[in-house]
Amino acid sequence: MQVTDLEIEGLKLIVPQRFEDERGFFSETYSEKALKEAGLTDTFVQDNFSLSTRRGTIRGLHFQRAPHAQVKLVRVNRGRILDVAVDLRRSSPTYGKHVAVELSRENWGQLYLPVGFAHGFCTLEADTEVVYKTSSPYAPEAEGGILWSDPSLAIAWPVNPQDVTVSDKDTRLPSFANMAMAF
Numbered sequence: 001m002q003v004t005d006l007e008i009e010g011l012k013l014i015v016p017q018r019f020e021d022e023r024g025f026f027s028e029t030y031s032e033k034a035l036k037e038a039g040l041t042d043t044f045v046q047d048n049f050s051l052s053t054r055r056g057t058i059r060g061l062h063f064q065r066a067p068h069a070q071v072k073l074v075r076v077n078r079g080r081i082l083d084v085a086v087d088l089r090r091s092s093p094t095y096g097k098h099v100a101v102e103l104s105r106e107n108w109g110q111l112y113l114p115v116g117f118a119h120g121f122c123t124l125e126a127d128t129e130v131v132y133k134t135s136s137p138y139a140p141e142a143e144g145g146i147l148w149s150d151p152s153l154a155i156a157w158p159v160n161p162q163d164v165t166v167s168d169k170d171t172r173l174p175s176f177a178n179m180a181m182a183f
Protein backbone atom coordinates (compact mmCIF):
# COMPACT_ATOMS: atom_id res chain seq x y z
CA MET A 1 0.00 0.00 0.00
CA GLN A 2 1.47 3.39 -1.01
CA VAL A 3 0.62 6.45 1.12
CA THR A 4 1.43 9.91 -0.26
CA ASP A 5 0.92 13.25 1.48
CA LEU A 6 -1.05 15.73 -0.62
CA GLU A 7 -0.58 19.50 -0.81
CA ILE A 8 -2.86 20.21 2.17
CA GLU A 9 -1.67 18.90 5.54
CA GLY A 10 -3.56 15.76 6.61
CA LEU A 11 -4.90 14.77 3.18
CA LYS A 12 -3.36 11.58 1.81
CA LEU A 13 -3.55 9.53 -1.36
CA ILE A 14 -3.53 5.82 -0.60
CA VAL A 15 -3.04 3.18 -3.30
CA PRO A 16 -3.48 -0.42 -2.17
CA GLN A 17 -1.60 -3.17 -3.99
CA ARG A 18 -3.47 -5.09 -6.73
CA PHE A 19 -2.54 -8.69 -7.44
CA GLU A 20 -3.39 -9.23 -11.11
CA ASP A 21 -3.63 -12.61 -12.77
CA GLU A 22 -5.48 -14.26 -15.65
CA ARG A 23 -8.71 -14.22 -13.58
CA GLY A 24 -8.58 -10.49 -12.86
CA PHE A 25 -7.16 -9.07 -9.62
CA PHE A 26 -7.26 -9.19 -5.82
CA SER A 27 -6.71 -6.21 -3.54
CA GLU A 28 -6.99 -5.51 0.17
CA THR A 29 -9.01 -2.33 -0.25
CA TYR A 30 -8.97 -1.70 3.50
CA SER A 31 -6.42 -2.89 6.04
CA GLU A 32 -6.45 -1.54 9.58
CA LYS A 33 -2.94 -3.00 10.02
CA ALA A 34 -1.50 -1.32 6.92
CA LEU A 35 -3.11 2.02 7.79
CA LYS A 36 -1.78 1.82 11.37
CA GLU A 37 1.71 1.17 9.95
CA ALA A 38 1.24 4.40 7.97
CA GLY A 39 0.27 6.21 11.16
CA LEU A 40 -3.47 6.30 10.41
CA THR A 41 -5.19 4.94 13.50
CA ASP A 42 -8.80 5.89 12.86
CA THR A 43 -11.61 3.51 13.68
CA PHE A 44 -14.14 3.40 10.85
CA VAL A 45 -17.72 2.63 11.80
CA GLN A 46 -19.68 2.98 8.56
CA ASP A 47 -19.31 1.95 4.92
CA ASN A 48 -21.10 4.02 2.29
CA PHE A 49 -21.83 3.20 -1.34
CA SER A 50 -23.17 5.67 -3.87
CA LEU A 51 -24.02 4.96 -7.49
CA SER A 52 -24.19 7.92 -9.84
CA THR A 53 -25.65 6.89 -13.17
CA ARG A 54 -24.68 10.02 -15.07
CA ARG A 55 -21.31 11.51 -15.94
CA GLY A 56 -21.21 15.05 -14.52
CA THR A 57 -23.01 14.20 -11.29
CA ILE A 58 -21.76 16.34 -8.40
CA ARG A 59 -22.36 15.22 -4.82
CA GLY A 60 -21.31 17.67 -2.09
CA LEU A 61 -19.68 19.66 -0.72
CA HIS A 62 -20.65 18.08 2.59
CA PHE A 63 -19.36 17.68 6.13
CA GLN A 64 -20.64 16.84 9.59
CA ARG A 65 -20.05 19.21 12.48
CA ALA A 66 -18.40 18.17 15.74
CA PRO A 67 -18.91 15.96 17.66
CA HIS A 68 -20.07 14.03 14.58
CA ALA A 69 -17.25 15.13 12.27
CA GLN A 70 -16.05 12.30 10.04
CA VAL A 71 -12.71 11.04 8.83
CA LYS A 72 -13.37 9.63 5.34
CA LEU A 73 -11.58 7.04 3.24
CA VAL A 74 -12.94 7.34 -0.30
CA ARG A 75 -12.41 5.03 -3.26
CA VAL A 76 -13.98 4.28 -6.65
CA ASN A 77 -15.19 0.75 -7.22
CA ARG A 78 -16.30 1.41 -10.81
CA GLY A 79 -15.85 4.48 -13.03
CA ARG A 80 -13.97 7.68 -12.34
CA ILE A 81 -14.39 10.83 -10.19
CA LEU A 82 -12.69 14.10 -9.48
CA ASP A 83 -12.63 13.96 -5.70
CA VAL A 84 -12.43 17.28 -3.83
CA ALA A 85 -11.57 18.11 -0.22
CA VAL A 86 -11.89 21.70 1.10
CA ASP A 87 -9.97 22.67 4.24
CA LEU A 88 -12.44 24.01 6.85
CA ARG A 89 -9.99 24.05 9.76
CA ARG A 90 -10.06 27.71 10.82
CA SER A 91 -6.55 27.56 12.29
CA SER A 92 -5.12 25.98 9.12
CA PRO A 93 -2.86 28.05 6.83
CA THR A 94 -4.78 26.42 3.95
CA TYR A 95 -8.25 27.33 5.31
CA GLY A 96 -10.63 27.53 2.34
CA LYS A 97 -8.15 25.90 -0.02
CA HIS A 98 -8.86 22.55 -1.69
CA VAL A 99 -7.23 19.52 -3.22
CA ALA A 100 -8.77 17.80 -6.24
CA VAL A 101 -7.58 14.32 -7.18
CA GLU A 102 -8.84 11.82 -9.77
CA LEU A 103 -9.85 8.48 -8.29
CA SER A 104 -10.84 5.58 -10.53
CA ARG A 105 -11.12 1.80 -10.87
CA GLU A 106 -8.08 2.16 -13.10
CA ASN A 107 -5.74 4.09 -10.77
CA TRP A 108 -7.22 2.38 -7.66
CA GLY A 109 -6.45 5.45 -5.57
CA GLN A 110 -8.15 6.33 -2.30
CA LEU A 111 -8.44 9.76 -0.71
CA TYR A 112 -8.00 9.99 3.07
CA LEU A 113 -9.70 13.05 4.57
CA PRO A 114 -9.16 13.81 8.26
CA VAL A 115 -11.77 15.66 10.29
CA GLY A 116 -12.14 19.26 9.19
CA PHE A 117 -12.79 18.96 5.47
CA ALA A 118 -15.80 19.37 3.25
CA HIS A 119 -15.98 16.55 0.70
CA GLY A 120 -17.52 16.33 -2.74
CA PHE A 121 -16.92 14.74 -6.11
CA CYS A 122 -17.86 14.97 -9.76
CA THR A 123 -18.28 11.79 -11.77
CA LEU A 124 -16.21 11.56 -14.94
CA GLU A 125 -18.03 8.49 -16.27
CA ALA A 126 -21.58 7.13 -16.18
CA ASP A 127 -22.47 4.43 -13.62
CA THR A 128 -19.70 5.42 -11.23
CA GLU A 129 -19.67 3.64 -7.86
CA VAL A 130 -18.06 5.42 -4.92
CA VAL A 131 -17.37 3.45 -1.76
CA TYR A 132 -16.17 5.14 1.41
CA LYS A 133 -15.67 4.59 5.09
CA THR A 134 -16.51 7.10 7.80
CA SER A 135 -15.20 7.29 11.35
CA SER A 136 -18.49 8.54 12.77
CA PRO A 137 -22.06 7.54 11.99
CA TYR A 138 -24.42 9.56 9.82
CA ALA A 139 -25.82 12.46 11.86
CA PRO A 140 -28.20 14.47 9.67
CA GLU A 141 -28.71 17.01 12.45
CA ALA A 142 -24.98 17.80 12.24
CA GLU A 143 -24.77 17.98 8.45
CA GLY A 144 -23.35 21.09 6.82
CA GLY A 145 -22.41 21.96 3.28
CA ILE A 146 -21.07 24.48 0.82
CA LEU A 147 -22.43 25.22 -2.62
CA TRP A 148 -20.35 23.26 -5.14
CA SER A 149 -20.22 26.18 -7.56
CA ASP A 150 -19.12 28.84 -5.07
CA PRO A 151 -16.61 30.89 -7.10
CA SER A 152 -14.63 31.75 -3.97
CA LEU A 153 -13.49 28.11 -3.78
CA ALA A 154 -12.22 28.21 -7.39
CA ILE A 155 -12.81 24.46 -7.89
CA ALA A 156 -12.25 23.57 -11.56
CA TRP A 157 -15.11 21.08 -11.92
CA PRO A 158 -14.67 19.11 -15.14
CA VAL A 159 -18.24 19.66 -16.35
CA ASN A 160 -20.22 22.53 -17.86
CA PRO A 161 -22.56 23.96 -15.19
CA GLN A 162 -25.54 23.45 -17.50
CA ASP A 163 -24.70 19.75 -17.82
CA VAL A 164 -24.36 19.05 -14.08
CA THR A 165 -26.63 16.67 -12.18
CA VAL A 166 -26.96 17.87 -8.57
CA SER A 167 -29.55 17.12 -5.87
CA ASP A 168 -32.08 19.82 -5.01
CA LYS A 169 -30.63 19.79 -1.51
CA ASP A 170 -27.15 20.55 -2.78
CA THR A 171 -28.34 23.41 -4.99
CA ARG A 172 -29.56 25.11 -1.79
CA LEU A 173 -26.28 24.90 0.12
CA PRO A 174 -24.71 28.18 1.30
CA SER A 175 -21.59 29.81 -0.08
CA PHE A 176 -18.31 29.33 1.72
CA ALA A 177 -18.58 32.83 3.20
CA ASN A 178 -22.07 32.17 4.57
CA MET A 179 -21.33 28.69 5.86
CA ALA A 180 -21.46 28.89 9.66
CA MET A 181 -19.65 26.12 11.40
CA ALA A 182 -16.91 25.37 13.85
CA PHE A 183 -14.41 22.60 13.55
Ligand SMILES: Cc1cn([C@H]2C[C@H](O)[C@@H](COP(=O)(O)OP(=O)(O)O[C@H]3O[C@H](C)C(=O)[C@H](O)[C@H]3O)O2)c(=O)[nH]c1=O
Pocket residue numbers: 048050059060062063119120121137138167169
Ligand atom coordinates in the same frame (compact mmCIF):
# COMPACT_ATOMS: atom_id res chain seq x y z
C1 LIG B 1 -24.66 10.49 3.77
C2 LIG B 1 -25.78 9.58 4.18
C3 LIG B 1 -27.03 9.68 3.62
N1 LIG B 1 -28.03 8.84 4.02
C4 LIG B 1 -29.34 8.96 3.37
C5 LIG B 1 -29.96 10.34 3.49
C6 LIG B 1 -30.68 10.52 2.19
O1 LIG B 1 -32.02 10.04 2.31
C7 LIG B 1 -29.95 9.64 1.19
C8 LIG B 1 -29.08 10.40 0.24
O2 LIG B 1 -28.25 11.25 1.03
P1 LIG B 1 -27.43 12.41 0.35
O3 LIG B 1 -28.26 13.05 -0.73
O4 LIG B 1 -26.90 13.29 1.45
O5 LIG B 1 -26.24 11.61 -0.34
P2 LIG B 1 -24.93 12.27 -0.98
O6 LIG B 1 -25.30 13.53 -1.68
O7 LIG B 1 -24.23 11.21 -1.72
O8 LIG B 1 -24.10 12.67 0.31
C9 LIG B 1 -22.75 12.31 0.50
O9 LIG B 1 -22.02 13.14 -0.35
C10 LIG B 1 -20.69 13.45 -0.02
C11 LIG B 1 -19.83 13.09 -1.21
C12 LIG B 1 -20.15 12.93 1.23
O10 LIG B 1 -18.94 12.89 1.44
C13 LIG B 1 -21.05 12.54 2.32
O11 LIG B 1 -20.67 11.28 2.83
C14 LIG B 1 -22.47 12.50 1.97
O12 LIG B 1 -23.01 13.73 2.39
O13 LIG B 1 -29.15 8.75 1.98
C15 LIG B 1 -27.85 7.88 4.99
O14 LIG B 1 -28.78 7.14 5.34
N2 LIG B 1 -26.61 7.78 5.58
C16 LIG B 1 -25.57 8.59 5.22
O15 LIG B 1 -24.45 8.45 5.77
